Amino acid sequence: MSARTLTMTDQLHQYLLSVSAPMTEPMQRLREETAEMTSGGMQISAEQGQFMKVLIKLIGAKKCLEIGVFTGYSSLCVAQALPEEGHIYALDVSEEFTSVARRYWEEAGVAHKITLTLAPGTETLEKLLSEGHAGTFDFVFIDADKHGYDSYYEAGLKLARPGGLIGIDNTLWSGRVADPDDQDEQTRIIRLLNAKIHEDARVDAAVVPIGDGLTLCVKK
């Protein structure tokens, strides 16, 4: 029974949440407001948010980068786990979604820890590199358009410090990556990146079956 990950039934998931995802009132309301939106499924799971909080504490992260903010739940979790002087550079393209995020960051009292830039991700990443941020980030979280995933990973590797952590979301892609008949473009992009990371000597990596699959890479 312990040789593989448990099948997560609804009942077990409810239990998991009841013992491992402590939630403040703004977090709860943000989750509910996002769930009602048509793209609500893009929100990371509550247990993943909690897991990321623990990771941030574990590595003593102070400087974080988030590529893909959506309505801000993951950045809210990370910001809450950061020390007072910690900071997140948050990148997105959507004014609509991030206006929800900003509202809850304010409400939760973490807005001062987050700098949001609305522009194409690759543009902002190039800018960060040219401004001397290479090798300085403790944690990079990639959860944006799948077409950009490979370039976000490469830029994330440049921006992370040695020993820094890069988290990549949706790497199990609802299980579609394991289906050889699924040749959808996004599925193929994620599958290629998974294979690349598996053989990438620049990192030590693990694919964690939480939420939609979270790959964790420690930069050597």
Ligand code: CA
């Ligand atoms: Ca995601």
